[in-house]
């Protein structure tokens with residue numbers, strides 16, 4: 001790293017990232033979209049390193065949304081191949097840094113070789129407890145909430161849960177990764193001011209940091225800049241600030 005990150009007073013436990021702008025980054029250079037995604041995969045690696053260095057426990061990246069299935073088959077195929085090659089490239093680093101890999105989303109929609117490769121990395125890192133890297137894959141937050149509602153209904157019908165016990169915690173407990181704390185910070189690259197169906201429930205109280213930088217240009221230095229900006233925020237959860 002060729003810069004000195006400032007010491008941080010507050011380190012978020014969980015940072016979630018919408019990695020946007022790979023296509024525009026590539027287009028501006030006359031490259032194919034997949035070249036942009038490949039460069040983006042290098043930024044994922046940079047984010048993993050920066051998160052580990054900063055002491056962040058959970059890092060979630062939005063790699064493929066349920067809406068992304070509508071992209072041209074060639075781009076989807078390229079992204080799936082990139083996922084496999086990226087996992088091959090990161091796995092050693094996950095072990096060296098004792099980082100656990102988890103995924104969230106409609107994984108049954110993924111091609112079998114991708115699922116198998118991911119499962120292998122999940123199993124191989126399952127014992128690590130300090131840091132967790134979560135890939136949101138074939139993920140849509142509305143689907144996640146709808147699936148939670150379905151499971152809750154089934155439990156009410158079977159008598160395992162009472163209607164009066166359905167509260168906010170019960171909803172959280174039925175999302176994909178109920179044991180993962182909500183992100184304190186959400187980063188979105190390439191300037192769009194949208195949530196794009198990402199962690200709608202979990203981001204209720206999160207700070208948002210949006211930068212115009214395209215994801216392939218978002219490296220360690222930009223990650224620490226986001227953490228510094230987070231440090232200047234004042235989170236009150238709707239309460240009045242104490243003097």
Ligand code: FPP
Pocket residue numbers: 019020021022023024025037038040041044061062063064065068082083086087135
């Ligand atoms: C958004 O850019 C990015 C994606 C849909 C894919 C993100 C995937 C990676 C960075 C690949 C590697 C990921 C992992 C976890 C190994 P866009 O294509 O929507 O950009 P645009 O808005 O400029 O067109």
